[in-house]
Amino acid sequence: MSLRDVIAEHRLIVCVGSGGVGKTTTAAAIALEGALSGRRSMVLTIDPAKRLAQSLGLVSLHPGIQEIDAAKLEAARPGTTGIGSLGAGMLDQKSAWDDFISRHAPNEETRDTILRNEFYQHLSQSFAGSAEYMAIEELCRIHESGRYDLIVLDTPPTRHALDFLEAPRRLEDFLDKSVVGWFVRPSASVGWRAWKTASRTVRFLFDRIEDATGLQALAQISDFFVAMEQLFDGINERGQRVRTLLEGDDTAFVLVAGPDEQILGESEAFAQRMQDLGVSLRGVVMNRVHTDESLRKQGERDEEPDGEFVLTGDEHIRRAIIEEGGSAELADWLIRTFRDGERIADAEDLRRESFEAGLPDDVARVAVPEFGHDVHELVDLAKVAERISHG
Amino acid sequence: MAGKPFEVVVGKGGVGKSTVAAALATQYARARHRTLAVELAAPAGLARALGVRDVSQGALAEPREVAPGLSYACIDGENALAEYLALILPVRRVLATVLDSRIYRYFVAAAPGLKELMTVGKLWYEHDRESDGQPVWDRIVVDAGASGHSLQYLRMPAAAAKTFNSGLVHRESQRILDLLRDAKRTAVHVVATPESMPMVEAAEIVEQLRGDLELPIGRIFVNRARAAAPDGAAAVLSKLLSKPMDGADAGLARVAAAGQRELGWLQVQAESIAEFVASTGIEPERLPLMRVEEFGRREVLELASLIADPAEHRQ
Numbered sequence: 220m221s222l223r224d225v226i227a228e229h230r231l232i233v234c235v236g237s238g239g240v241g242k243t244t245t246a247a248a249i250a251l252e253g254a255l256s257g258r259r260s261m262v263l264t265i266d267p268a269k270r271l272a273q274s275l276g277l278v279s280l281h282p283g284i285q286e287i288d289a290a291k292l293e294a295a296r297p298g299t300t301g302i303g304s305l306g307a308g309m310l311d312q313k314s315a316w317d318d319f320i321s322r323h324a325p326n327e328e329t330r331d332t333i334l335r336n337e338f339y340q341h342l343s344q345s346f347a348g349s350a351e352y353m354a355i356e357e358l359c360r361i362h363e364s365g366r367y368d369l370i371v372l373d374t375p376p377t378r379h380a381l382d383f384l385e386a387p388r389r390l391e392d393f394l395d396k397s398v399v400g401w402f403v404r405p406s407a408s409v410g411w412r413a414w415k416t417a418s419r420t421v422r423f424l425f426d427r428i429e430d431a432t433g434l435q436a437l438a439q440i441s442d443f444f445v446a447m448e449q450l451f452d453g454i455n456e457r458g459q460r461v462r463t464l465l466e467g468d469d470t471a472f473v474l475v476a477g478p479d480e481q482i483l484g485e486s487e488a489f490a491q492r493m494q495d496l497g498v499s500l501r502g503v504v505m506n507r508v509h510t511d512e513s514l515r516k517q518g519e520r521d522e523e524p525d526g527e528f529v530l531t532g533d534e535h536i537r538r539a540i541i542e543e544g545g546s547a548e549l550a551d552w553l554i555r556t557f558r559d560g561e562r563i564a565d566a567e568d569l570r571r572e573s574f575e576a577g578l579p580d581d582v583a584r585v586a587v588p589e590f591g592h593d594v595h596e597l598v599d600l601a602k603v604a605e606r607i608s609h610g
Numbered sequence: 611m612a613g614k615p616f617e618v619v620v621g622k623g624g625v626g627k628s629t630v631a632a633a634l635a636t637q638y639a640r641a642r643h644r645t646l647a648v649e650l651a652a653p654a655g656l657a658r659a660l661g662v663r664d665v666s667q668g669a670l671a672e673p674r675e676v677a678p679g680l681s682y683a684c685i686d687g688e689n690a691l692a693e694y695l696a697l698i699l700p701v702r703r704v705l706a707t708v709l710d711s712r713i714y715r716y717f718v719a720a721a722p723g724l725k726e727l728m729t730v731g732k733l734w735y736e737h738d739r740e741s742d743g744q745p746v747w748d749r750i751v752v753d754a755g756a757s758g759h760s761l762q763y764l765r766m767p768a769a770a771a772k773t774f775n776s777g778l779v780h781r782e783s784q785r786i787l788d789l790l791r792d793a794k795r796t797a798v799h800v801v802a803t804p805e806s807m808p809m810v811e812a813a814e815i816v817e818q819l820r821g822d823l824e825l826p827i828g829r830i831f832v833n834r835a836r837a838a839a840p841d842g843a844a845a846v847l848s849k850l851l852s853k854p855m856d857g858a859d860a861g862l863a864r865v866a867a868a869g870q871r872e873l874g875w876l877q878v879q880a881e882s883i884a885e886f887v888a889s890t891g892i893e894p895e896r897l898p899l900m901r902v903e904e905f906g907r908r909e910v911l912e913l914a915s916l917i918a919d920p921a922e923h924r925q
Contacts, residue, residue, distance in 0.1 A: 237623060237624065238622065480904060480905065535861070540846060545842060553865050554865060556872050562903060563901060563902075566903030
C-alpha cells in the first residue's frame with residue numbers, strides 16, 4: 220500500500236515523531252493532499268511556525284477552525300479539478316482544558332470552582348501529557364461533528380515522542396475514581412486530614428509532605444478532586460470513545476522521521492513502542508532526505524556498471540563554470556558542495572535502508588527531499604504533498 | 611572562556627543542544643574546571659555526544675567520570691524524589707512500602723511539577739556539593755531537552771515558591787531561584803539552527819528569559835551555520851541553469867543544482883538570523899555545519915575548540 224492509499228483510505232491521520240523533523244509541515248501537506256483530491260479535509264496543529272500558520276490562514280488568538288479560501292487552494296496546484304476544502308485549527312492547551320471542564324461540568328458552580336482552583340491552573344498547563352490528551356480530545360470532537368472526511372493531527376513535540384500514545388491511559392489513571400476516592404470522600408465531610416488515618420505509612424508520608432509543602436497545597440488538591448468528582452462519568456465515557464476511535468479502522472498513524480542518525484534512533488524506538496502498544500503504524504514519511512530519488516528513478520545514477528553515477532569529469536565541469544564567468548574558487552566550491560552532498564546522501568541511504576528493513580512489510584514509506592528552503596507557502600506544501608502521495 | 615558555575619542549554623528539538631552542551635562541558639574540562647554534564651529524564655543525545663557507553667537506567671544518577679575532569683549524570687525527577695524520601699524515611703522497609711504504594715505513585719503523577727522541581731533540586735544539590743570544604747564541581751552544564759520542557763524546568767522554582775507559600779519547598783525553591791537568577795553564577799545558553807522555525811523559537815526563548823523568567827542569558831549559538839559562497843555564485847549559477855544541457859552535461863547540471871540548493875539555504879540562513887537580530891538585538895555566535903557522514907565524538911571535540919574562543923568564529 221502506498222502512502223497515497225493510506226491517506227485515501229482513512230479518515231483520521233495522526234502524525235507522530237521526534238521534535239524538529241517537520242511533523243507540522245507533513246501534517247499540513249497530507250491535509251492539503253486530501254483537499255486537492257476532493258475531500259473535506261482539515262489539519263489540527265499544536266504550534267505551527269508563524270509563516271506556515273499564516274499560509275494556513277491561522278492567526279494566533281483566533282480560536283476555532285479557519286477554512287482556507289477556495290481560490291488559494293486552487294492556486295496551490297493549478298489545473299486541479301474537483302477540489303474539496305481545507306480547514307486548519309490550532310490547539311491552545313489552556314483553553315482546551317477550560318472548554319473541556321466547561322463541557323463536562325454539571326453546573327456553573329462546579330465549573331467555576333474548578334476553573335478557579337490553583338491546582339487545576341497548574342495542572343492544565345504543566346501536567347505531563349495533558350497537551351497530548353487535549354489534542355486527542357479535540358480530534359475526537361471534530362471527528363464526531365461529521366464536518367470533515369479527513370482530519371490530520373499534528374501531535375505535540377515530546378522528548379521521546381512516546382508520551383502521546385500513553386496520554387489517554389495516563390489521564391484515566393490520573394482520574395481513576397477509586398484512587399481519587401482516597402482524597403475525596405473524607406475531605407467532603409471532615410476535611411482532607413481524615414483519610415490519613417487510613418494507613419500509618421500514608422499518614423507519615425503525608426505529614427512529611429505537609430511539612431514540606433505547607434498545608435494549603437494539599438487542601439487545594441483535595442478541593443479540586445471534590446469538584447472533579449462530578450465530572451467523572453462524562454470523562455470516563457469520553458476516554459472510552461477516544462480509545463475506540465484511535466484503535467479503529469478509520470485511523471492511521473504516520474511516523475515522521477529524518478535521516479539524521481539521532482532521529483532515526485528515536486524513530487526506531489518509537490516504531491517498536493507503537494507495535495508494543497498495538498497501535499497501527501501505517502506509514503513512514505522520511506523528511507529532508509538528501510538523495511534525489513527522482514534522478515535515481517530515471518536511471519541516471521545507473522548508467523555506470525557499478526550503479527554509481529559518475530561525473531563527466533571535474534575538469535570539464537570546472538571549464539564550463541569558468542566559461543560562464545565563474546572564478547576557480549567558485550568552481551571548486553560548487554564541485555565540493557556537490558561531492559559533500561553525495562557523500563552525505565550515501566551515508567543517509569545506508570542508515571535509512573537499515574531503519575526501513577526493521578519496519579513491518581505493510582508500512583508505506585516515502586522520502587521527501589530537502590527543498591533548499593523552508594516550506595511555508597501553500598504552493599510549497601502542495602509540492603511536499605505531491606512527494607508524499609506519489610513518492 | 612570563563613563560563614559560569616551553572617549553565618543550562620535550551621533550544622528547539624533537533625537543533626543540536628546535546629552537541630553544544632557536550633562541547634561546552636568538554637571545553638571546560640580541558641580548561642581544568644571540574645565539570646559535570648547533566649542530561650534530564652533519560653540518557654539520550656548528551657550521553658551519545660560524550661561517548662558514554664552502556665547507558666542503562668539507574669546506573670547514571672550518580673555522576674560517572676567519562677574523560678579527565680569531565681563527569682556525566684542523568685537526572686530523573688522520579689529517582690530524585692525517591693532519593694529525597696530515602697533521606698527523610700531512613701527505614702528501608704517503610705520506604706519500599708511507600709514507593710510501591712499506589713497513593714505515592716498517584717501523588718507523584720498528580721502533584722504538578724513535582725518531578726521537575728525534584729530535578730532542579732537535585733541539580734542544586736550537585737551545585738552545592740562540597741568535599742573537604744571545596745565545591746565538587748566548578749562547572750555544571752545541563753542539557754535541558756526540547757524548549758517546551760526545558761523552560762518548564764526553569765519555570766518550576768518560581769512557580770513552586772509561589773504555590774507553596776510556606777514550608778520547606780518554599781524556602782528551597784527560593785534558594786534555587788536565587789541561584790538561577792544570579793548572573794554571576796548562572797547562564798542560560800540558547801541553541802538554534804539557521805532556519806526560520808528554530809530561530810523564531812530561539813527569539814521567543816530569549817524573550818521569555820528576559821521577561822517572566824528573569825534568567826540571565828548566556829551565549830546564543832547558531833549551530834550548523836553555512837560558510838558564505840564565493841563571490842558571483844548566484845550570477846554564474848543562473849547562467850548555468852538557463853543553458854540548454856545535453857546528456858554529456860548531466861554532471862554539470864547536477865553540480866549546478868546542488869549549488870543552487872546551497873544558495874537557497876544560505877538565503878534562509880541570512881534571513882532567519884537577520885530576523886533574530888532584529889527582534890532580540892543579539893548577534894549570535896555561529897558554529898559551522900560539519901559535512902560528515904556520521905556526527906561523532908571527533909566533531910564534538912572540534913566544536914569544543916571553536917566554542918572556546920568566541921571571537922574566532924563570530925562573523
